[in-house]
Amino acid sequence: MTTLRSVSFELATVAKNELNEDPAQLDSQLEVIRRFLNDQHTLCGELSDQILLSFLRGCKFSLEKTKEKLALFFRIRTALPQVVQDRDPIDEHVLKVIRMGVGIPLPETVYQSDPRIFIIRVAQFDVAECSFADVIKVGTLINDIMMRDDDQVVICGMSLIIDLARVTAGHLFQFDLEFLKQVAVLYQDASPFRMRGIHILNPPPGMQTVVNVFNGLLSTKNQDRRIFVHGSSLNSLHTQFPRSVLPVEYGGTLEPIQKYVDVWENGLRNNRDYLLEMGKLRDSQIGELSGLQANKSFLSASSRISDNFGIDGTFRKLELD
Numbered sequence: 183m184t185t186l187r188s189v190s191f192e193l194a195t196v197a198k199n200e201l202n203e204d205p206a207q208l209d210s211q212l213e214v215i216r217r218f219l220n221d222q223h224t225l226c227g228e229l230s231d232q233i234l235l236s237f238l239r240g241c242k243f244s245l246e247k248t249k250e251k252l253a254l255f256f257r258i259r260t261a262l263p264q265v266v267q268d269r270d271p272i273d274e275h276v277l278k279v280i281r282m283g284v285g286i287p288l289p290e291t292v293y294q295s296d297p298r299i300f301i302i303r304v305a306q307f308d309v310a311e312c313s314f315a316d317v318i319k320v321g322t323l324i325n326d327i328m329m330r331d332d333d334q335v336v337i338c339g340m341s342l343i344i345d346l347a348r349v350t351a352g353h354l355f356q357f358d359l360e361f362l363k364q365v366a367v368l369y370q371d372a373s374p375f376r377m378r379g380i381h382i383l384n385p386p387p388g389m390q391t392v393v394n395v396f397n398g399l400l401s402t403k404n405q406d407r408r409i410f411v412h413g414s415s416l417n418s419l420h421t422q423f424p425r426s427v428l429p430v431e432y433g434g435t436l437e438p439i440q441k442y443v444d445v446w447e448n449g450l451r452n453n454r455d456y457l458l459e460m461g462k463l464r465d466s467q468i469g470e471l472s473g474l475q476a477n478k479s480f481l482s483a484s485s486r487i488s489d490n491f492g493i494d495g496t497f498r499k500l501e502l503d
Contacts, residue, residue, distance in 0.1 A: 216231075301343045416432060
């Protein structure tokens with residue numbers, strides 16, 4: 183019998199009511215997924231049953247969707263070596279990016295059934311010290327731990343607070359459109375985490391363009407989620423997130439963000455062996471193709487994102503609630 187981590191009554195209720203989870207069926211469902219992965223001879227590397235359960239939950243226990251998402255998980259990571267290779271958490275360069283604290287999950291929510299909150303501080307990304315791919319690399323390290331260990335984010339999803347204060351042209355020049363589309367596949371189509379909302383704080387002039395960018399990178403399902411634009415108002419942010427779940431920099435009662443940056447640095451170091459193994463996951467068939475050909479051949483999800491862009495790189499779809 184499969185050994186899986188038990189969850190609280192509150193999370194089990196959400197999993198049952200929202201994700202169609204039936205504990206009596208878990209063993210047989212996991213066996214189907216394990217057999218599928220074993221039959222895919224080009225998919226190299228192993229995932230634990232706990233991670234496979236995360237993907238089942240992320241697909242609301244649709245076996246076919248889980249197979250598709252897992253296959254894409256291997257393929258997009260293979261197609262983005264600049265993101266998933268050379269990411270040893272004790273490497274000096276990787277540590278430098280970790281310590282920037284660009285994207286950090288917060289430890290508290292009002293209820294355990296609430297989405298996990300992530301704060302993304304774009305201006306913490308020092309363009310003189312690293313690339314945007316380096317920032318995404320650290321994000322994959324954090325996500326790889328959370329998909330194994332954080333039942334709340336797997337079952338209840340995540341909400342993003344994206345702080346654009348002090349963003350400069352130097353940051354924007356780093357955001358290559360094709361790479362952004364691939365990153366969107368990595369974080370949406372190939373991820374077990376469900377997006378529950380995006381909250382934009384301190385937007386620059388020309389906010390509509392920023393909203394267009396975020397909306398165009400979202401999957402069709404996520405375009406139905408609300409994008410909240412709070413301006414520079416913490417009062418507006420607090421209507422969605424009470425002070426008790428926010429760090430002091432955002433008018434909250436939690437400790438400064440640096441505390442959580444330090445916690446995550448230690449967590450990544452302590453999980454080094456696991457993270458290095460996760461970095462070896464690949465689809466060997468994609469490895470036989472050029473990067474561009476691999477994307478066209480296997481990452482059909484990126485075509486969906488491309489459909490949101492016009493020829494000049496702007497967006498055609500604005501479906502905000």
